[in-house]
Amino acid sequence: MYPEVLNDTISSLKKIPGIGEKSAERYALSLVELSDEDIANFVTNIKSCKEKLQKCTICGHLTDSEVCSVCSDSNRVDNLICVVEDYKSAFGFEKSGSFNGKYHVLNGLISPIDGIYPEDINISSLVERLNGKEKDAEVILALKPSIEGETTTLYIKKIFENKNIKVSRLSYGIPMGVDIDYLDSITLDRALLDRKEIS
Numbered sequence: 001m002y003p004e005v006l007n008d009t010i011s012s013l014k015k016i017p018g019i020g021e022k023s024a025e026r027y028a029l030s031l032v033e034l035s036d037e038d039i040a041n042f043v044t045n046i047k048s049c050k051e052k053l054q055k056c057t058i059c060g061h062l063t064d065s066e067v068c069s070v071c072s073d074s075n076r077v078d079n080l081i082c083v084v085e086d087y088k089s090a091f092g093f094e095k096s097g098s099f100n101g102k103y104h105v106l107n108g109l110i111s112p113i114d115g116i117y118p119e120d121i122n123i124s125s126l127v128e129r130l131n132g133k134e135k136d137a138e139v140i141l142a143l144k145p146s147i148e149g150e151t152t153t154l155y156i157k158k159i160f161e162n163k164n165i166k167v168s169r170l171s172y173g174i175p176m177g178v179d180i181d182y183l184d185s186i187t188l189d190r191a192l193l194d195r196k197e198i199s
Contacts, residue, residue: 058129060105060122062087070094070102077101079137083126083156085109085149089142089180096185099192101140104129109148110155116148118155126156130165138166140195144179168195 002010006028013024031039055061056068063069070076070090080101084090090103108121130137141156143149157167170192 055105055107058125059103060087060107060125061090061103062105075100079130079133079135080140081126081129081138082140082142084142084180085144086181092181092185093142093192096192098185101138104139106143106152109143109146110152111148121152123156123159127159130160130163135164138168140192141167141169142180143169166197168197170195 002025009028009031010021010024013019013027014021019027031042034042052064053062054064054066056063056071057066058071059068061068061070077100081104082090082093082099082101083104083106084093085106085108087105087107090105093099093103104122104126106121106123106126108116110116110118110121126139130139139156139160141153143152153169160167
């Protein structure tokens with residue numbers, strides 16, 4: 001039906017999560033209408049994302065430099081750390097604009113059934129970050145309410161039990177099983193404000 005080059009473009013676009021057959025067709029056809037300059041910029045930006053984006057050496061968040069803009073911001077509260085599963089969740093909180101602490105991105109959740117153990121995710125560097133900063137420190141666990149999220153929450157809580165660090169979690173106005181990055185900013189704001197210390 002479509003020329004081969006267009007079919008190849010549609011196939012490439014379908015590899016992006018959330019883009020189905022119809023959306024891929026619509027996007028591919030719209031590319032034909034873009035100017036040569038727009039196409040060149042589009043290709044350059046995609047390549048730059050792949051080549052330049054990396055994990056922050058401090059928190060594991062996505063950045064185009066060695067240290068992300070949040071970790072390097074001296075105006076943010078250094079000993080208030082929001083622990084999230086992935087960088088998409090951190091971006092979700094940043095969009096809400098109400099969190100003035102810093103992040104720690106686990107890049108996964110503990111799931112023994114899937115062969116993912118504590119040493120497979122970014123937990124050890126969280127402990128290192130808080131060494132010597134125990135006074136008034138708080139770790140907010142902003143993990144999705146699932147079996148994996150709960151397992152990870154309990155594991156991290158146990159690590160900090162005897163370290164005089166407050167560990168809280170988001171309030172459960174958040175529906176079970178939902179990903180943090182899909183929540184609207186009002187829900188995220190309320191979850192942060194209503195966070196509870198884990199007993």
